[in-house]
Amino acid sequence: MTYSIQQLASLAGVSTRTLRYYDQIKLLPANRNVHNGYREYGEAAVDRLQLIRYFQTFGFELTTIQQLLDQPRAVQTAALATQRAQLAAEREHLTTLLNTLDRTLAARNGGPQMTDSEKFATFKQEQLADNEQAFGVEARQLYGKETVMASQHRFANLSETEYHDMQATEAELFTALKMVATTGDLTSEAARRVYECHRQWLCFTWNNYSQVAHRGLAQMYTHDSRFADYYNQRVGLPNAAATLVAVINQYTA
Amino acid sequence: MTYSIQQLASLAGVSTRTLRYYDQIKLLPANRNVHNGYREYGEAAVDRLQLIRYFQTFGFELTTIQQLLDQPRAVQTAALATQRAQLAAEREHLTTLLNTLDRTLAARNGGPQMTDSEKFATFKQEQLADNEQAFGVEARQLYGKETVMASQHRFANLSETEYHDMQATEAELFTALKMVATTGDLTSEAARRVYECHRQWLCFTWNNYSQVAHRGLAQMYTHDSRFADYYNQRVGLPNAAATLVAVINQYTA
DNA sequence: TATAGTGGTTGACGTAACGTCAAGGTCAAC
DNA sequence: GTTGACCTTGACGTTACGTCAACCACTATA
Known part of the structure; x- marks a missing residue:
């Protein structure tokens, strides 16, 4: 047939x-x-x-x-097993996506006509998720689970004006950091501003600031190139991150 | 900037x-x-x-x-909700895929070097899944949950020789059905063979055959074009399915 | 026998969201 | 003047087909 x-x-x-x-x-x-x-x-x-x-x-x-x-059956079976892992990962990814979406939708349906606020909330969700993906493991290792959760909680509950203040503080940090990274002068007033801004910026989400923790964060900055990339990129200088770490180390000594 | x-x-x-x-x-x-x-x-x-x-x-x-x-926020929100449903469906699909894969892998790892048997088992799984997707809802509606589950159970536990017998019976059914569909003679010996083969074929998976249930199945055949497509295609005649239904109706009258 | 209808054939272009050259202009630094 | 980093615009490749278009094969019917 x-x-x-x-x-x-x-x-x-x-x-x-x-x-x-x-x-x-x-x-x-x-x-x-x-x-x-x-x-x-x-x-x-x-x-x-x-x-x-x-x-x-x-x-x-x-x-x-x-x-x-x-291919022989054994190879096919192995391929199937590999694929299984792949599919499982995809499903997990979908799960986190769904969770994020649900939270977003809940926020959007929360108020009658929230415009900027809801956008703002959405962005915070995103940043939280991003941050968790990028640094969650390391941060928990360094600070412990409770501390990280508390930090996330504070970030999530930041008001819009607080959030903007936080952004402004970061912007000021960048400006000062640019100066210090250019001159290399760690004793300058700008260096002090760098330290102060960074400390203030941290305090937006940290419940109890300590110099030791601050120093630990700087440590983390040196270990993870993503931090360096972030600061170098935002400031526009290749030594911005290193300068920041140096400043923090000096002031928390 | x-x-x-x-x-x-x-x-x-x-x-x-x-x-x-x-x-x-x-x-x-x-x-x-x-x-x-x-x-x-x-x-x-x-x-x-x-x-x-x-x-x-x-x-x-x-x-x-x-x-x-x-678009205004309301539209965006609606789009997000729609997308959520989409993602949820995808995740469910992945879940069933993973289940199927797991069963396949379990079967493959079950024996040391099962070749044809494992292929056979895999195919049965596939057929079961396909069948479930295609007709699960209607069948359960028509026969009730327990009956369908029992049928699936029997199919899944079919031995390889039984499975081949089932295939052979279906092939014989096709041959006889082709004849009847060509001649249109419902009183012929071929028509009786069509009915008998179809009954036997059903009994491979049905626990307790009854003429009423058989008639009900024929009813279902007329309601769902997929059945018609299947029989017409396999037999190669556009009136195969209709002929089969007519034969069943006659013998279960 | 002409014709219509159905089913077959081989190109060839389109798709989504970029990755990856290739060929060449711009700019700062040495 | 010449690197070398950065920029530009094409243009082709990717996956698994969908969708014409132009043309051939076969059957049934007027």
Whole structure:
């Protein structure tokens, strides 16, 4: 029993274009009717197509499937296991996305017509999530779980004006830091402003400031290039982060 | 304060190509330095890019985002809600995929070197899942939950030889059905074979056969075009399904 | 036998969101 | 004057097909 291209297509629930494509990339080569050049598919093709679709449901790419089909079962099983991990990760990602979305929606539905405020709240959510992803593990390691949670809590409960103040403080920090990074003078008034601004900036979210913790944060800055990138980028100088760390170290000595 | 393309890129964690692309499709138009033609971005651009990335994390397409950015908050919120449903559906899909994969992997790791058997088991899983997706709701409605579960259980526990017998029975059914559909003679011996084969085929998975249930199934065949498609396709005649239903109705009268 | 309808064939272009060259202009620094 | 970093505009590649377009094969009917 042989099938025409359309018969196989509707049998397997795919389009004829798909079968032609599979033929073209030699994933599922078709026999040809010598008389008219039509494609013909036998039982083996049906089985192979079924296997292809099977692997496809798990998100394998066609090139991968092509290789997989010629591989021993053990290799296929290993590939499936790898794919499983991949899918599990995707699902987890979706879960966090859904949580974020839910919070956003709740905030949006909270007030009748909150415009800037809701945008603001949304952004805070985002920043929190970003920050958690980027530094959550390290921060918890350095400060302990409770401290980090308290910090997040304070950030989440920042009022809009407080948030703007925090931004302003950071901007002032950048200005001063730019100066110090240019001159390199750690004894200048600007250096003191850098330290003060950074301390104030921290206090927006820290419940109890201590010089030791401040010093620990600077330590963290040196360990993680993302911090350096952030400060260097914002200030526009390649030594901004290093300068900041030096200033903090000096004032918390 | 204006940013160069690379500054904004690393600030926002995207590539310069991305920014050029956004400029090109007018999602995030850049100002130009009249002197040298370089792109320049201001604070508004930073905000807009942030919003773009924010919507993007939720899986919106760029064209959608473009429209969304000019929309009032209520519309955006509605879009987010819709997207939430979408994401939830995706996650559910992933969950069922993972379950299937887990069962497959368990089966593959079950035996030391099961080749055909494991392929067979995998296919059964697939068929079960497919069938469930296609007809689960209707079947449960028609037969009740317990009956369907029992049927699935029996199918899942079919031995390989039983499975092949089931296939053979179906093949015989197709042959006989083709004859009857061609002649249209419901009184023929072939018609009796059609009924018998279909009954036998059902009994592979039904715990207790009854003519009433058989008639109910035929009813379902007429209601759902997928059944018709399946039989017409397999037999190769456009009236195969209708003929089958007629035969069943006659013998279960 | 002409014709209409159905089903087959091979190109070839379009899709989404960029990645990745290639060829060449700009600018600061040495 | 010449690096080297940064910028520009094309233009092609990516995945798994969808969607024409132009043309051939076969069957049924007027």
